[in-house]
Amino acid sequence: METKTRKLHVFFFPFMAQGHTIPTLDMAKLFASRGLKATILTTSYFAHVFSQTIEKSRALSTQIEVLTIDIPCAEVGLPEGIESVHMVSSPENQLKFFEACGKLRPQLDHLLKRHRPDCLVADTFFPWATNLASESGIPTLIFHSTGYFSLCASLCVFLYGPQKKVSSDSEPFIIPNLPDQIELTREKLPVDFLREDMETEFARLYKATRRMEMGGSYGVLVNSFYELESAYVDHYRKVLGVKSWQIGPLCLYSKRARDAETSLDKHECLKWLDSKKPNSVIYVSFGSVASFDDEQLMEIATGLEASGKQFIWVVKKEKKEGIKEEWFPEGYEERIEGKGVILRGWAPQVSILEHEAVGGFVTHCGWNSTLEGVSAGVPMVTWPVAAEQFYNEKLVTQVLRIGVEVGAKKFVRLVGDNVKREAIEKAVRRVMDGEEAEEMRDRVKGLAEMARRAVEEGGSSCLDLNALIEELRLHRSNSS
Secondary structure, eight states: OHHHHSOOEEEEEOOSSHHHHHHHHHHHHHHHHTTOEEEEEEOHHHHHHHHHHHHHHHHTTOEEEEEEOOOOHHHHTOOTTOOSGGGOOSHHHHHHHHHHHTTOHHHHHHHHHHHOOSEEEEETTOTHHHHHHHHTTOOEEEEESSOHHHHHHHHHHHHHOGGGGSSSTTSOEEOSSOSSOOEEOGGGOSSHHHHHOOOOHHHHHHHHHHHIIIIISSEEEESSOTTTSHHHHHIIIIISOOOEEEOOOHHHHTHHHHHHHHHHSOOHHHHHHHTSOTTOEEEEEOTTTOBOOHHHHHHHHHHHHHHTOEEEEEEOSOOOTTOOOTTSOTTHHHHTTTTEEEEESOOOHHHHHHSTTEEEEEEOOOHHHHHHHHHHTOOEEEOOOSTTHHHHHHIIIIISOOEEEOOOOOOOTTBOOOOOHHHHHHHHHHHHSHHHHHHHHHHHHHHHHHHHHHTSTTSHHHHHHHHHHHHHHHHHHHHO
């Protein structure tokens, strides 16, 4: 009798990076809003970040908990206290962080046995978690913090190896077995072993995630919506044979709460935007991980100024008190006064993108940012840096035709590729002015409306979520 009445309990186990934990928090809130109990496993750093949101959810009588885990830094030679991938500054330490996360098995095993959830939603970077949960009879859903297009593209590169049939890193190849003819080069591939056939720790992890995706788990959760990439949703399920549910855009489920928070304490940059005309400002942000050296920052600064467009630019580099920043062109701050805003650190990105004054978005093509741009109806200048971002660029520019490439050529993991000011100026002008820009804006506005409908009652993502919850309830019933 208890099995029938107690809440379905889902564990969420995200990779410790902002791009993974933020959609996981939105996902936990979404499941909890449907009457399920949601528990997030993460580090104390993210537990603190989540605390305010979780308290608000509890006030709404939804059940979300956070259980903390410890990253075994010393075991892999990392300094103590590293609790998120953004806290490491070198590619070598980034790989050590992945290695440390691979040693979380005993902690997860203990928590699964202690709490006995009905389902584990594990990040794609934890392929070992699926087998661990199955030992306790718990089904595992893999969560990818990306969309269907990049899932299909990366799986086809993994399965067919077209990158091995070209003679140089810059020679183009076609990714086989996709609905569209997608051309790429080895320089843009998202993991080292695919380019150089390296057998590193990360390469082994990547291969394990692909194998688990193709049949080792209960299925895959995707932060996307059917109307955005329908051909690739169908391809992933019917041709590549991966069981999946689309439940996004997750950022839209939290929109009402964000709107309420914004109205209470409006960020200065939003007040600045209030004084600007519709579609007159370009927003520039490269996420929480990607960095640029002083030379590249100078090119961005000069390119933005040359475009003649007003802008908000989020710069990761901290400003040191009393020290002149070498990457600032002479007299730059004086010249952009009233025309440009430079933000350091955090920015209310969703609220910025949704503001009517914002007419374009220069983005690293991280999937969360891409979806936020689509959901806000803003065309994009694509500047991929790492991960699956070059795949996302192809979706934005070639398949959806809602953006233009700035011309980044190489996967560089942490520090952005060398793009010149002339290319930045040209791309910004293309996405902001003229007939092409208007056509892109019309297309992305249509997608934004489809995104909104997808998460409403009866929408494509809402129906998929309902179907998943019913399937999990049936699975629990049959297992008891």
